[in-house]
Amino acid sequence: MNISRFIRQTAPIALSFLACSCRTAAPPATPAPSASPDPYANETPAQRDARMKWWREARFGMFIHWGVYSVPAGTYDGRRIPDLGEWIMNNGKIPVARYRAYAKEFNPVKYNADQWVSLAKAAGMKYIIITSKHHDGFAMFDSKASDWNIVQASPFGRDPLKELAAACKKEGIRLGFYYSQAQDWNNPGGAAAGGHWDKAQDGSMDDYLRNVAVPQLREILTHYGKISVLWFDTPFDMTPERAAMLLPLLRLQPGIIYNNRLGGGFKGDTETPEQEIPATGYAGRDWETCMTVNDTWGYKSYDDNWKSPETLIRNLVDIASKGGNYLLNVGPTSEGLMPEPIVERLRAIGAWMNVNGEAIHGTTASPFKSLPWGRCTKKITRRGTTLYLHVFNWPADGQLLAPGLKNDATRCDLLTASGRKSLAVRRTAQGWVVSLPPEAPDPISSTIVLQIKGAPDVQAALLSQD
Numbered sequence: 001m002n003i004s005r006f007i008r009q010t011a012p013i014a015l016s017f018l019a020c021s022c023r024t025a026a027p028p029a030t031p032a033p034s035a036s037p038d039p040y041a042n043e044t045p046a047q048r049d050a051r052m053k054w055w056r057e058a059r060f061g062m063f064i065h066w067g068v069y070s071v072p073a074g075t076y077d078g079r080r081i082p083d084l085g086e087w088i089m090n091n092g093k094i095p096v097a098r099y100r101a102y103a104k105e106f107n108p109v110k111y112n113a114d115q116w117v118s119l120a121k122a123a124g125m126k127y128i129i130i131t132s133k134h135h136d137g138f139a140m141f142d143s144k145a146s147d148w149n150i151v152q153a154s155p156f157g158r159d160p161l162k163e164l165a166a167a168c169k170k171e172g173i174r175l176g177f178y179y180s181q182a183q184d185w186n187n188p189g190g191a192a193a194g195g196h197w198d199k200a201q202d203g204s205m206d207d208y209l210r211n212v213a214v215p216q217l218r219e220i221l222t223h224y225g226k227i228s229v230l231w232f233d234t235p236f237d238m239t240p241e242r243a244a245m246l247l248p249l250l251r252l253q254p255g256i257i258y259n260n261r262l263g264g265g266f267k268g269d270t271e272t273p274e275q276e277i278p279a280t281g282y283a284g285r286d287w288e289t290c291m292t293v294n295d296t297w298g299y300k301s302y303d304d305n306w307k308s309p310e311t312l313i314r315n316l317v318d319i320a321s322k323g324g325n326y327l328l329n330v331g332p333t334s335e336g337l338m339p340e341p342i343v344e345r346l347r348a349i350g351a352w353m354n355v356n357g358e359a360i361h362g363t364t365a366s367p368f369k370s371l372p373w374g375r376c377t378k379k380i381t382r383r384g385t386t387l388y389l390h391v392f393n394w395p396a397d398g399q400l401l402a403p404g405l406k407n408d409a410t411r412c413d414l415l416t417a418s419g420r421k422s423l424a425v426r427r428t429a430q431g432w433v434v435s436l437p438p439e440a441p442d443p444i445s446s447t448i449v450l451q452i453k454g455a456p457d458v459q460a461a462l463l464s465q466d
Contacts, residue, residue: 037247038266051255052269052286054174054228057362058126059320060353063178063290063329064116065131065297068138068154070334071102074300085331086298089136089185090193096186096200103138103153111336113163117171119338123346124353124360127174129231129327132161132220134178134298135193137186137212141223145215148186160336165224176229177220179213181246182236182263187212191236205237209245221252230256235263259288270325277315281322281365288325291315293342299331306341309348310444316349316360317390317445321375323365352444355417359388359447367456373400374445378456384410385456389448394440400448404459405431407452415447423448431459 040048069086076092083091089099120128133139139149141161150156161177168175184190185201189208196202221227230250235243243264250256260268271287281287293312294303307315312328319326330342353360363377367387374392378385385407391400409432413420424435432450440446 037244039248039251040269052257055127055257055270055325056286056364058174059325059360059363060123060125060316061127061129061174061176061288061325061327062120062123062125063129063297063327064332065134065178065299065329066160066332067131067134067140067298068099068102068106068136069134070299070332071105073334074296074302080302084298085296085300085303086131086134086136088298093197095198099136100148100153100186103148103150104155106150106154106334107156108160108332108334108336109156111160111163111332113160113167114170116164116332116338117167117173119343119346121171121173123350124357125173125328126361127176127228128164128168129176129178129229130161130164132177132179133184133216135180135183135185135234137180137184137190139216141220143216143219145212145219146187161220161224169225174228175224175226176231176257177224177227178231178233179217179220180234181209181213181217181232182238183234184208184212193234193236206242209242214245214249217246217249218252221249221256227253227256230258232259232261232263232268235261238263240264240266277318278322278324281324286325287323288327289315289319290327290329292329292331293345297329297331299333299339304341306345309345309352312345312349313352313444314392317375317377317392320360320363320377321366321390352442355415355442356390356445356447359390359415359449363388367458368403369460371403380455384451384453387450387452387456389434389450391440391446391448392444394446395436398436398438400434400436401428401430402432402434402450403430405452406457406459407454409450409452411449411451413449414441415449416441420449425450 065086069088072088074081074085074088076088076094081088081092132141137148139146142151142159143149147153151159165175182191185192187208188201188203189205191205192201243262243266250258257269259270259272261272262268269286271282271285273289275291277289293307295305296303316326330338332338359377363379366376367378368376373395375390377388409425412423412425412434414423425432434448
């Protein structure tokens with residue numbers, strides 16, 4: 001992980017690249033045959049909407065970066081290696097043999113897939129994406145294509161992805177796999193940011209793709225039940241021909257969603273802004289902000305720069321208000337434990353979601369250009385529209401303006417831990433005004449549910465600017 005590094009080192013490719021187990025209620029129709037290796041090349045808008053429906057409604061997912069890099073945890077030969085924990089092999093220029101020795105210390109006996117999935121579910125997350133293989137090439141599953149995997153190279157001897165798949169299926173959480181298709185710093189021939197630093201890494205990239213990447217993708221797409229997302233990363237040296245070796249494998253999981261980081265000119269299904277929230281989302285494209293809870297993706301023992309629950313919750317609201325998904329990353333330890341600060345924050349998010357989750361799940365982007373007091377999400381049905389007004393800054397005068405809103409209002413409620421509280425509303429020349437109680441029920445973000453007739457009609461000239 002680290003798309004910013006990829007952009008710096010391969011700017012021309014990256015700019016083009018960036019521009020460019022539960023069952024669904026009804027399986028999407030099969031797209032028409034195409035000469036393109038992309039199985040969705042001839043997909044109709046209706047077919048795409050059906051395939052993307054669950055993902056668009058989810059709005060919130062868990063990203064898990066976990067692997068051998070959690071053993072050194074940011075430190076090599078007594079030195080703290082700067083930058084990301086999962087990049088320690090590259091940043092520290094650790095020789096292959098030295099790095100492989102870490103696998104002998106990787107024994108996550110405290111790993112409990114049920115606990116991880118329960119934590120995600122309680123936080124209001126609807127899907128989990130885990131690193132099946134990161135850039136260090138270590139497969140976190142029982143792979144026959146390379147013995148550099150958790151079952152053969154570590155004392156753990158179990159397949160954690162199989163256990164995670166079973167737990168997700170039991171709890172109704174969608175499962176996706178991250179797979180580093182291009183960078184591989186251990187299997188010969190894999191690409192490496194900045195070039196190889198150990199002769200053991202040298203080889204043919206095409207051979208690496210044919211002998212490792214292709215068979216491993218086939219393994220993760222056939223051995224773990226329903227896989228809903230395939231998350232590629234950093235497409236160094238991925239030509240259209242090389243990408244075409246991998247894309248046909250998506251047909252092994254009908255309806256699977258894949259992101260925009262495969263390379264070779266294939267745009268995928270989703271944009272993937274990293275560590276940032278785009279100001280206005282992506283017009284005409286599904287998108288998902290991936291972001292860390294602290295500063296690193298993979299576990300780093302001394303990274304204590306944890307984002308506050310307030311920041312995380314408001315990020316979630318902000319992203320949903322712009323029509324995106326929030327993929328929040330966690331980095332477990334080499335023992336298989338979630339660091340306690342992560343657990344605390346996910347529980348805090350879960351407590352907020354227990355009250356306000358309906359204002360996130362299944363919602364679409366705000367009809368307002370900007371709101372000085374917070375954000376808005378919406379749900380449109382045949383009976384009308386529900387506007388969820390997320391109030392970050394509680395008005396001192398007790399009057400909240402929905403600026404420029406012309407529709408008739410039919411009902412207004414405040415979501416609280418003890419249930420809905422009816423609120424009075426009145427129409428003014430500037431829009432609808434909601435009368436609020438003196439104090440916000442939640443200091444981070446309180447939700448007002450405003451029901452209106454028809455699709456939102458907002459007069460742009462009356463929109464408030466922040």
